[in-house]
Amino acid sequence: MIDRNRRGLVLAAGGVLAAGAVGDMAWAAPPDRKLGYAIVGLGSYGLGIIAPQFKNCKNSKLVALVSGDAAKAKRVAQEYGVPEKNLYNYQNYDEIRNNPDIDIVYVCLPVSMHAEYTIRAAKAGKHVLCEKPMAVSSAECESMIAACRQAGKKLMIGYRCHFEPYNLEARRIARAGEIGKLRYFRSEHGFHFRDPNAWRLKKALAGGGSMMDIGIYALNAARYMTGEEPTAVYAQETTDRKDPRFREVEDMIGFQLEFPSGVIGSCQSMYSANQNHILLVGDKGRVEMEPATGYQGNRMWVGGNGRDKEVTPPPGPGATQWAGQLDHMAQCVLQDREPIVGGQEGLRDLRIIEAIYQSAREQKRIVLKA
Amino acid sequence: MIDRNRRGLVLAAGGVLAAGAVGDMAWAAPPDRKLGYAIVGLGSYGLGIIAPQFKNCKNSKLVALVSGDAAKAKRVAQEYGVPEKNLYNYQNYDEIRNNPDIDIVYVCLPVSMHAEYTIRAAKAGKHVLCEKPMAVSSAECESMIAACRQAGKKLMIGYRCHFEPYNLEARRIARAGEIGKLRYFRSEHGFHFRDPNAWRLKKALAGGGSMMDIGIYALNAARYMTGEEPTAVYAQETTDRKDPRFREVEDMIGFQLEFPSGVIGSCQSMYSANQNHILLVGDKGRVEMEPATGYQGNRMWVGGNGRDKEVTPPPGPGATQWAGQLDHMAQCVLQDREPIVGGQEGLRDLRIIEAIYQSAREQKRIVLKA
Numbered sequence: 001m002i003d004r005n006r007r008g009l010v011l012a013a014g015g016v017l018a019a020g021a022v023g024d025m026a027w028a029a030p031p032d033r034k035l036g037y038a039i040v041g042l043g044s045y046g047l048g049i050i051a052p053q054f055k056n057c058k059n060s061k062l063v064a065l066v067s068g069d070a071a072k073a074k075r076v077a078q079e080y081g082v083p084e085k086n087l088y089n090y091q092n093y094d095e096i097r098n099n100p101d102i103d104i105v106y107v108c109l110p111v112s113m114h115a116e117y118t119i120r121a122a123k124a125g126k127h128v129l130c131e132k133p134m135a136v137s138s139a140e141c142e143s144m145i146a147a148c149r150q151a152g153k154k155l156m157i158g159y160r161c162h163f164e165p166y167n168l169e170a171r172r173i174a175r176a177g178e179i180g181k182l183r184y185f186r187s188e189h190g191f192h193f194r195d196p197n198a199w200r201l202k203k204a205l206a207g208g209g210s211m212m213d214i215g216i217y218a219l220n221a222a223r224y225m226t227g228e229e230p231t232a233v234y235a236q237e238t239t240d241r242k243d244p245r246f247r248e249v250e251d252m253i254g255f256q257l258e259f260p261s262g263v264i265g266s267c268q269s270m271y272s273a274n275q276n277h278i279l280l281v282g283d284k285g286r287v288e289m290e291p292a293t294g295y296q297g298n299r300m301w302v303g304g305n306g307r308d309k310e311v312t313p314p315p316g317p318g319a320t321q322w323a324g325q326l327d328h329m330a331q332c333v334l335q336d337r338e339p340i341v342g343g344q345e346g347l348r349d350l351r352i353i354e355a356i357y358q359s360a361r362e363q364k365r366i367v368l369k370a
Numbered sequence: 371m372i373d374r375n376r377r378g379l380v381l382a383a384g385g386v387l388a389a390g391a392v393g394d395m396a397w398a399a400p401p402d403r404k405l406g407y408a409i410v411g412l413g414s415y416g417l418g419i420i421a422p423q424f425k426n427c428k429n430s431k432l433v434a435l436v437s438g439d440a441a442k443a444k445r446v447a448q449e450y451g452v453p454e455k456n457l458y459n460y461q462n463y464d465e466i467r468n469n470p471d472i473d474i475v476y477v478c479l480p481v482s483m484h485a486e487y488t489i490r491a492a493k494a495g496k497h498v499l500c501e502k503p504m505a506v507s508s509a510e511c512e513s514m515i516a517a518c519r520q521a522g523k524k525l526m527i528g529y530r531c532h533f534e535p536y537n538l539e540a541r542r543i544a545r546a547g548e549i550g551k552l553r554y555f556r557s558e559h560g561f562h563f564r565d566p567n568a569w570r571l572k573k574a575l576a577g578g579g580s581m582m583d584i585g586i587y588a589l590n591a592a593r594y595m596t597g598e599e600p601t602a603v604y605a606q607e608t609t610d611r612k613d614p615r616f617r618e619v620e621d622m623i624g625f626q627l628e629f630p631s632g633v634i635g636s637c638q639s640m641y642s643a644n645q646n647h648i649l650l651v652g653d654k655g656r657v658e659m660e661p662a663t664g665y666q667g668n669r670m671w672v673g674g675n676g677r678d679k680e681v682t683p684p685p686g687p688g689a690t691q692w693a694g695q696l697d698h699m700a701q702c703v704l705q706d707r708e709p710i711v712g713g714q715e716g717l718r719d720l721r722i723i724e725a726i727y728q729s730a731r732e733q734k735r736i737v738l739k740a
Contacts, residue, residue, distance in 0.1 A: 183608070183622060183640060183642055183643045184558070184622065184624075184638060184640065184643065184645075186556075186558070186638070188554070188556070188651070190651075192653070232733075234604050234606070234626070234735075236604070236626055236628060236634060238553070238632040238633070238634055240632065252553060252554065252632075252634060254554075254626060254634045254636055256604070256606055256624060256626065258606060262608040262610070262622075263608070264606060264608055264622060264624045264638070266624055266636055266638060268554060268556070268634070268636060270553060270554065270651075272553055272653050273553045273554065273651045273652065273653050273656070274656075274674065274675075275554075275651055275656070281558070281560075281640075281643045281645055282643065283562070283642050283643050286643070286644075286645070290676055290677075291676070304644065305644075306660055306661070307660075307677075363602075363735050364734055364735060365604075365733050365734060365735075
């Protein structure tokens with residue numbers, strides 16, 4: 001386990017690095033130094049997507065599991081070489097404080113449990129990587145940030161696209177002015193939600209519907225592609241409440257973002273149709289991505305005339321977007337840096353999502369507080 | 371010149387056709403019977419696009435020109451074999467009433483002149499095909515409709531895409547349920563407006579900016595693709611008023627449409643970036659078009675997975691979209707039918723555009739009157 005304070009002292013003793021310079025050490029981390037992760041929640045994402053990724057990492061290893069299903073945990077532990085002593089359940093979770101193998105906890109639980117399991121991890125002295133959306137409300141986000149700050153622990157949100165080569169290259173192109181002055185950002189994100197019994201369709205567990213789960217990709221992309229924060233939103237919702245899937249949460253929500261520079265952001269979130277698309281229109285050209293934020297198979301076109309020119313981006317920071325994400329968190333801990341997608345990033349999205357829901361409910365434009 | 375009343379009597383005398391059945395005669399018109407058109411306004415559209423199209427027509431011929439530039443009119447007349455006696459200017463325009471060669475007037479003037487030249491044509495006993503947007507205001511549209519009704523003359527608006535094979539096929543697919551239940555319509559229409567001195571950038575002549583000129587394609591497509599009329603709109607405008615092109619009219623306007631079935635329409639209009647795109651998303655697939663409403667080179671993809679399957683539509687009603695449009699109007703006159711894009715179609719768009727401008731100005735959702 002890395003002690004942030006001790007690390008800080010070591011650096012200070014070196015007498016070379018100013019606080020602001022620490023960030024530049026990003027890639028100076030010993031490549032063979034691996035921090036230990038505990039995955040909390042062995043659902044489709046934690047088990048299906050995250051667990052297999054540690055083999056692609058330089059600074060991260062899977063050392064512990066937290067699950068309500070002891071048999072499943074044991075089976076997964078065997079598969080990934082996790083020692084049985086490092087298996088926890090939701091009752092004895094706080095005992096991770098006594099386990100020096102665990103540096104970072106990765107919270108892969110239903111959204112309504114993010115706050116509790118992040119705060120308990122921080123209190124147990126562990127750094128936290130928490131899946132998006134950060135929590136069911138901005139108030140919960142604030143308490144998560146406060147708990148980690150108080151414990152002196154890092155908090156990062158699982159915005160994997162910030163480590164995904166296509167998204168990084170599109171952002172670079174947009175911000176470098178290569179398509180001229182940015183005028184318009186548009187994104188649709190949606191898929192067919194099939195299982196009416198899934199936790200993501202329960203308001204109490206998910207906090208909301210497609211907006212919280214998949215629409216957040218469009219919202220977050222609008223912010224990282226433009227480099228701006230929206231000042232106002234307008235949203236309209238269409239949900240068939242007779243559809244058994246949508247008794248509690250929204251299906252389709254369109255939201256419009258106003259940015260200070262005048263860029264218009266226009267986004268769509270859906271649980272009843274497949275769409276995964278980002279378009280950036282500048283006055284000298286455009287960047288189009290489809291699929292834009294997929295697990296794999298993303299594609300990108302850059303130029304002035306439709307999809308004439310397909311572009312393959314340079315490699316991202318990790319072997320995969322998840323490896324980049326896991327190692328970034330580990331490196332932030334090793335080097336006492338703030339993650340590029342910390343708690344504030346998650347909080348900002350949640351505040352905007354709350355305004356989007358309010359706008360759809362009240363059918364009016366909502367001005368966002370600075 | 372076809373006398374609508376006389377034609378009506380002939381049909382009645384036949385004693386076979388009920389009023390409702392007249393429309394079924396659409397393609398029974400004698401293919402060698404051609405009605406005479408007068409083009410009013412020899413600008414880039416009237417001269418560059420419409421005049422060359424008569425050679426592709428079955429029921430339409432160019433017989434007269436109306437222009438403020440006598441030398442230009444004479445030159446064009448020679449090119450197209452228009453007799454010199456059929457050349458008019460804006461002063462002696464009303465004398466077309468005495469010219470039996472002219473059945474239909476095609477108004478290709480700046481938007482602010484549409485109402486006057488449509489009404490004068492109707493009063494001169496001529497049918498009118500008028501370019502879109504129909505007029506600078508819904509009030510003007512209403513007076514154009516009234517004038518044509520009073521004179522017993524047909525009025526059609528130049529919505530060429532209703533005769534364009536890709537748009538017709540996309541509409542058929544959408545309305546036939548081939549992509550399932552329609553969820554979402556999106557369209558961007560925009561181009562770089564270069565010349566700061568063009569009449570389209572003068573509020574008094576154009577009535578508005580990109581919305582009136584190019585955004586109307588997205589609006590009209592949202593209506594004809596879905597087959598629904600919007601019940602409410604929300605719009606946001608971004609215009610750099612320091613840009614010499616945009617001192618009087620808007621550059622970029624995004625508008626959201628609510629449809630009775632729950633379909634969300636999301637559109638964007640721009641004078642500062644190139645984009646020509648339509649996307650229809652259903653719960654079983656999608657139709658994508660890009661370019662969607664071009665003069666030529668339109669493309670379309672249909673299916674469930676991005677642009678996997680490109681589709682070539684069956685031929686449209688005419689050799690070109692303009693020939694289909696010109697001949698449709700001629701056939702409507704020959705058979706005493708109402709054009710599929712009559713004055714009411716233009717009026718509906720103008721009412722929605724007025725609500726869009728109001729929404730952008732007041733930054734609030736505007737409910738449309740039924």
